[in-house]
Amino acid sequence: MSSAPEHEPTLPPLTTERVAQRLDARGSVYGRDTDGDLVGRWDTHPFWFITMGRTKEYLQVRGRWARQVPGTEFGNILLGANTWSETMVWPKVYVRIEDQQVAVYTEHTVDYQDGVTDEQLDLHLTGGIASALRFFAMLDERYPDAAPTQPVARQPEPPVAYHDPARPTVE
Template sequence: MGFFTKSATGGGLAPLSKERIKATLDAREANYGEDNDGDIGGYWDGHLFYFFVTGRDGEYFQVRARWNRVIPMSEWWKMLDLINQWNTEKFWPKCYARQEKNNPEDPEPTVIGVYTEHNVDYEHGLTDEQLDQHLACAIATSGSFFDFLDEHYPEEAARAKAEYEKE
């Protein structure tokens, strides 16, 4: 079982932590922050990404991202078909949609929220290289999925990109 308990250099693997995530993001010169709950997040190409440490012992690393587009509920079935196509053909990331309110005062959901997740169990610890690989994989594959959706919703993509570039 040495594969799970030793790094390539022979030392023990270090546990997952928010500090290590921030150090990895710093090494990539990423622009990120922490919210009031201490969750780490940032924007890549206008899409919001969060980096969570979860599990009873903080052993699970989850990268979750939201596609930054406003898609009406009338597109629900088309969106589910696109997500199913991606999930059938690709390993990563896991993708899903949620019915959401665009305005808290709306009585019913009015838009589709589309998300990605990439989860890994690091119960036995991990190297800095593994953490960097996980971040890179989650961001890149989520970006690929978001580009895939943009191809199907070019007007919404152009509108969102114009807004993002203004900021």
């Protein structure tokens, strides 16, 4: 007869610092915004790594398409987002108008109230970034002439393996 342990093993808690450590481990280029959230660019698209919730137990990887199209394309892009969401598990995609232009966002959020391993964080970061980049690539193909949302200063390429699906770019 076996007995259950008195206390279940606990995982390390989610923190912004742990997310930063995982980004550092993959050679990512990122900074912090005014709210203290981590932010970087992958294939020119900005991504935020946000901890939220009452005890900061949720991690959200939020991406924004780095192109602009006129507000008149809102319906077409919304239909594309809905089609994606009907067939894909993540990321969540939403579309809104900002300054008369269509803005497209992706989000991949997970609750880590019971803690999280480094491997789970790596999987979350890779999945959140890579799935968003797949959606953004689809938009780039549909709108090849769309203007970038803002110019980005050229920096040296970070030392990251090319096969990493979440490899950062700084152009």
